[in-house]
Amino acid sequence: MESTAPDQLLRTALAxxxxxxxxxxxxxxxxxxxxxxxxxxxxxxxxxxxxxxxDISHMGELLITGxxxxxxxxxxxTNNVARLKPGRGQYTFLLNEKGGVIDDLxxxxxxxxxxxxxxxxxxxxxxxxWMRDHLPWTHSHPQAERVHLFNESGALSAVAIQGPxxxxxxxxxxxxxxxxxxxxxxxxxxxxxxxxxxVENHEFFIARTGxxxxxxxxxxxxxxxxxxxxxxxxxxxxxxxxxPAGLGCRDTLRLEMCYPLNGNDLSEDITPLEAGxxxxxxLDKPCGFIGQTAxxxxxxxxxxxxxxxxxxxGKGAPPRSHNAIYLGDKQIGETTSGGFSPSxxxxxxxxxxxxxxxxxxxxxxxxxxxxxxxxxxxxxxPIYKKAAKS
Amino acid sequence: MNVPDNLxxxxxxxxxxxxxEIATVGITDHAQSELSDVVHxxxxxxxxxxxxxxxxxxxxSVKAASDIYAPLSGTVTEVNPALSKDPALVxxxxxxxxxxxxxKLSDPSATGNLxxxxxxxxxxx
Numbered sequence: 435m436e437s438t439a440p441d442q443l444l445r446t447a448l449a450x451x452x453x454x455x456x457x458x459x460x461x462x463x464x465x466x467x468x469x470x471x472x473x474x475x476x477x478x479x480x481x482x483x484x485x486x487x488x489d490i491s492h493m494g495e496l497l498i499t500g501x502x503x504x505x506x507x508x509x510x511x512t513n514n515v516a517r518l519k520p521g522r523g524q525y526t527f528l529l530n531e532k533g534g535v536i537d538d539l540x541x542x543x544x545x546x547x548x549x550x551x552x553x554x555x556x557x558x559x560x561x562x563x564w565m566r567d568h569l570p571w572t573h574s575h576p577q578a579e580r581v582h583l584f585n586e587s588g589a590l591s592a593v594a595i596q597g598p599x600x601x602x603x604x605x606x607x608x609x610x611x612x613x614x615x616x617x618x619x620x621x622x623x624x625x626x627x628x629x630x631x632x633v634e635n636h637e638f639f640i641a642r643t644g645x646x647x648x649x650x651x652x653x654x655x656x657x658x659x660x661x662x663x664x665x666x667x668x669x670x671x672x673x674x675x676x677x678p679a680g681l682g683c684r685d686t687l688r689l690e691m692c693y694p695l696n697g698n699d700l701s702e703d704i705t706p707l708e709a710g711x712x713x714x715x716x717l718d719k720p721c722g723f724i725g726q727t728a729x730x731x732x733x734x735x736x737x738x739x740x741x742x743x744x745x746x747x748g749k750g751a752p753p754r755s756h757n758a759i760y761l762g763d764k765q766i767g768e769t770t771s772g773g774f775s776p777s778x779x780x781x782x783x784x785x786x787x788x789x790x791x792x793x794x795x796x797x798x799x800x801x802x803x804x805x806x807x808x809x810x811x812x813x814x815x816p817i818y819k820k821a822a823k824s
Numbered sequence: 825m826n827v828p829d830n831l832x833x834x835x836x837x838x839x840x841x842x843x844x845e846i847a848t849v850g851i852t853d854h855a856q857s858e859l860s861d862v863v864h865x866x867x868x869x870x871x872x873x874x875x876x877x878x879x880x881x882x883x884x885s886v887k888a889a890s891d892i893y894a895p896l897s898g899t900v901t902e903v904n905p906a907l908s909k910d911p912a913l914v915x916x917x918x919x920x921x922x923x924x925x926x927x928k929l930s931d932p933s934a935t936g937n938l939x940x941x942x943x944x945x946x947x948x949x
Contacts, residue, residue, distance in 0.1 A: 435893045458860075474886040475861045682860075682887050749908065751864045774863040774886045796842070804866075804889070 447490035447591045447660035457680060463556040463697075465492040467681050474682035478776040481646050485597030486679035487667055490652065494558035494587035496551040498566065502580030504789055509723055510568060511541060512706060512715040518543045523626040524639055525714050527706050528561060529612055529725030533732060534702035535709070537561050538694060542628050542641060550586075550639070552652070554696045558587050568724070586767060591660035595667060596650030596687075599674040604640070604651055608672045634729075636662055645684060647691035648820060671731060683776075690775050690818035692743050692784060698755055699741060699770040699784055707732055708786065709741045710815070739767065739786045743815045744799060746781030750808040753783040758802040766791040769801065777818045783807065825948060826853040828919055832935055832946035834895040839919065845932045847896050850923040851883070851914065851916060854948045859885040862914040865944035867903040868925055876937065881924055883914065895938055 443466035444698060452459060457468035470477060470491065498507060513526035523542040527535050537557040540651040542550045552562045562585045595604055605620050611633040619629055620640075628641040636659040644650035655663055668676065685695070694700045694709055706715050707729060719727060746753060753772030759767050772783030783801065784818045787793055795814045800807040831839045833849040837855035841848045856862065874880050874894035881892040903925045906913055914922040940948065 467889065470860060473860050685852070686886060749864075751866060751882065751889065752886075774884070776886070 444492070446489055447657040447779070448489045448491060448593075449665055451661055451664055452489065452496065452678075455678060457678070460681075462681055463492065465555060465613045466545045467492060468678075470680040470682045472688060473775070474680070475776050476712075477677050477679040478548045478681040478686050479646055479680060480675060480677035482777060483577060483598065483648075484677070485595060485603055485648075485671060486677050486683065487664070487671065488594040488596065488679050488681075488684055489591075489664070490594050491591040491657075492555035493592060494553040494555060494561065494585070495590045495654065496553060496562060497584040497586050498549040499547055499584075500549065500581045500738040501547055502570070503547055503582075504543075504715075505721065506570065507541065507549060508719065508721045510565060512723055512725070512729075513541070514716040514809065515541065515543075515549075516719075516720055516721075520543045520545050521627055521629065522756040523628055523643060527711075527714060527725075528564065529705070529723070529729075530702055531724060531728065532702075533705040533707075533725040533728035535696065535700040535706060536702060536703055538624035538700055538711075539695055540641070540643060544628070544630075548789065550654075552592075552654075553587075553639075556697055559587070560822055587616055590653045590654055591657050591663075592652055592659070593664060593667065594644055594646075594650060594652045595671070596644045596646040596679075597676075599671075599676065600648070602672040603667060603674050603676055604646060604653070607666050608668070610670070630671075633666075638663065644693075645693055646687040646688075647693075647816065671723075686773055686776055689771055689773055689782060689784070690777055690816065692815035692817060694741075694784075704786070705729060705737075706731060708719050708737050708739055737789060739788055741770070741784055742767075742787055742793060742812050743784050743817050744777075744782065744801065745778065745811045745813050745817060746808050746810045747798075748785075748809050750781065750806060751803050752781040753801045753803050753808065753810075755783075757783070759785050760800040760807065761787075761791050761793060762795070764791070766793065766799075772801075775817065777820075781809075783808070785797055825857070825945075826919070827941045827945045827948075829941045830893070831919070832936055832938035833947075834893065834894075836893045836949065838895045838936060840895045840935075841885065842929070842932065843930050844909070846901065847867045847878065847898065847927045847929055848923050849880070849895060849925055849927060850918055851892060852944070852948075853918045856915045857875065859883060859890060860915070861886045863871065863873050865907040865911045865914060865924065868900045869908065869935045869936060870900050870903060872900045874900065874927065876934075883911075892924065893929065896927060896929055896935065898929040901928045902926040
């Protein structure tokens with residue numbers, strides 16, 4: 435119940451706006467961020483039924499440019515960059531040599547010589563230094579002088595507008611500029627697609643994506659425009675029930691969808707194959723990528739553990755991370771995420787279990803929550819199914 | 825924040841209403857607001873003997889679990905059965921329907937460590 439001293443923490447361009455709006459601020463990965471405005475349950479419901487607005491400026495943005503950008507990125511990332519077309523994004527992984535996840539990220543192709551990687555807040559420095567160390571420095575390298583890497587995380591802000599009304603609200607805002615005559619292409623923007631759009635001389639980079647399972651957008655801008663963007667979206671969102679939302683419901687929403695949280699469900703000791711995210715790994719791409727050999731070997735030998743999702747069947751305290759998972763009397767793994775699902779009204783979570791245990795969808799397991807074994811059942815991902823869209 | 829005058833308060837945000845040798849215990853309006861959305865309350869067993877300052881209950885909000893401490897020493901005589909069905913009573917009626925447990929005090933006069941409403945208001949403001 436203690437409040438966090440904000441002096442040592444990093445602040446987004448919207449921190450003062452959150453405080454002025456009465457948000458409860460907490461430390462998250464070194465950042466001073468809103469955990470909630472009016473309440474996590476209320477904000478969760480708003481996102482599922484109407485729309486919510488999140489400050490995600492703590493996330494990092496790396497800009498990669500140059501003739502050699504695509505080929506170089508393809509040698510570092512698991513997904514197929516060569517297949518990524520301008521105006522599209524793809525979920526992908528940055529791996530270490532062992533195939534462990536340094537970061538999970540979305541790579542957007544602006545043009546064939548200009549890419550933006552949107553990375554996790556806690557991994558900005560790690561990702562940037564890792565990538566910098568793998569730049570083609572030497573003149574003998576075929577891509578030397580043809581790739582440029584910039585860390586724009588400090589200059590850019592971002593908000594996520596998420597929920598069934600997100601498109602209407604963002605469209606209304608984009609159409610509000612009388613000077614701007616071009617069409618608002620949001621209705622035809624596919625999932626993971628991105629466009630650039632300006633309103634009253636403020637430039638925005640808009641991607642149809644999110645971390646909630648609902649339709650929605652992440653809107654990027656320079657820090658100077660963040661407050662304008664936030665206030666305009668709040669204004670245009672008001673008739674549609676747009677709620678400002680904090681990281682608390684961002685976590686409950688993503689957990690219902692089984693989206694992994696780096697640091698919990700992913701780490702440098704866990705591979706994408708173990709996490710069940712092999713479809714974002716172009717395992718046999720000819721150019722190769724860091725971690726490819728380790729993943730090919732792991733696939734050939736078979737993974738030893740896998741990430742399962744579960745739902746608690748009885749009443750009890752919500753599971754958290756690091757709870758033991760039991761099959762009968764035998765511990766078969768440990769939770770990596772857990773919490774209360776507002777949509778389901780009960781405890782849910784994810785965790786790694788030994789493949790040898792044989793658990794599969796429908797298997798009854800127990801979760802040890804602070805010494806009490808709670809009955810649970812392994813369920814297919816996502817845990818919350820209504821909103822699953824592609 | 826609501827801080828009723830007729831109750832005593834622990835620094836760790838529990839309230840106690842003392843009637844003879846029985847104290848009814850819950851958490852304050854300030855505490856429930858800080859915790860927000862309570863989704864589960866683990867109550868002590870009837871008959872449990874608690875020392876002042878010992879962990880008596882655990883409250884899970886959506887976000888985290890928090891321990892609740894016994895503001896006074898005594899034996900648990902009753903726990904609030906309504907909280908297992910509707911834990912959110914802690915949020916909606918912290919000083920009423922959201923009470924947690926009753927203690928038969930080992931020493932009803934030993935309330936010296938607890939604060940008055942005025943002192944507790946000072947602590948949280």
